[in-house]
Amino acid sequence: MRIHQCHFCSGPIYPGHGIMFVRNDAKEFRFCRSKCHKNFKMKRNPRKLKWTKAFRKSAGKEMVVDTTLTFSARRHVPTRYSRDLVAKTLTAMQRVEEIRARRERVFYRNRMAGNKQREREANRKLVAENQHLLPRDQRTDIVAVAAAEKDKEADVVSEDGMMDIESGDEEEEVQQPELVKVKVKVSKRRQKVGAGDGMDVD
Incomplete structure (x- = not known):
């Protein structure tokens, strides 16, 4: 039993399956299904279609x-x-x-x-x-992790044992928590209701 290979997608063609196209110069082209046959007739490049093995080989996937x-x-x-x-x-x-x-x-x-x-x-x-979207207690943890990673990078860069002053300044700037201004809008109706409901205290 001989298993042929599809000319377009390089898939297996078992006996009794597939389509064979013979060109005028007597060259045979075998296709596993009509999808490959149609793409071949449209003169498409198999290396540019992601579902073919030619694309996977050229892209380093196989x-x-x-x-x-x-x-x-x-x-x-x-x-x-x-x-x-x-x-x-x-x-x-x-x-x-x-x-x-x-x-x-x-x-x-x-x-x-x-x-x-x-x-x-x-x-x-x-x-x-997007640190400003996180709660304050989680913000400091992320900053600490980032500072630790920068420390490791600074140690790798300065192999001579010299301290990098610029990297230290950046760490101090990062550790300061960011302050976010929030504007609160109060509707006029709520202001009127609040003013009239006040209780007199002796």
């Missing part, structure tokens, strides 16, 4: 260079059947699958680590910009 992929390449050289060779091939296939799965896990972990770091930095920036 492993491109992997030596285990060459093991599963189709070889057209006929070999004489022997039981030992079949047993060795089956054990090798299992081992290759384990190696490939491990490499994919490591690749995925490394790829997602950058996303988590970027998300963390974006969250910190959002909290730093």
Whole structure:
């Protein structure tokens, strides 16, 4: 049983499935579904559509260079059947699958680590910009965390043991709590009611 590959999205095409288009120069193009066939006829570039494997490889979402992929390449050289060779091939296939799965896990972990770091930095920036919306007791904690991070950065920058005066001034400015002015509007009706309801105290 031969499993073909879709010319557009690189998906598998099983026997009895898909569409085959033969061009005038006798070149065959196989498509897994009508969606790929229509996009091919519209002359769209698979590298610019996010649902294709070509886009994922060009964007660094999938492993491109992997030596285990060459093991599963189709070889057209006929070999004489022997039981030992079949047993060795089956054990090798299992081992290759384990190696490939491990490499994919490591690749995925490394790829997602950058996303988590970027998300963390974006969250910190959002909290730093909108500190006036937080309660006062939580505001000081965030400022203290930011000051601690700046201390670490200052220690890394000044490796010679010299104190950085400018960084110290910035920390003092950050630790001061921000005062927010709030305007309260009182309607005229409430002022009139409040004035007439006053009780006389002896």
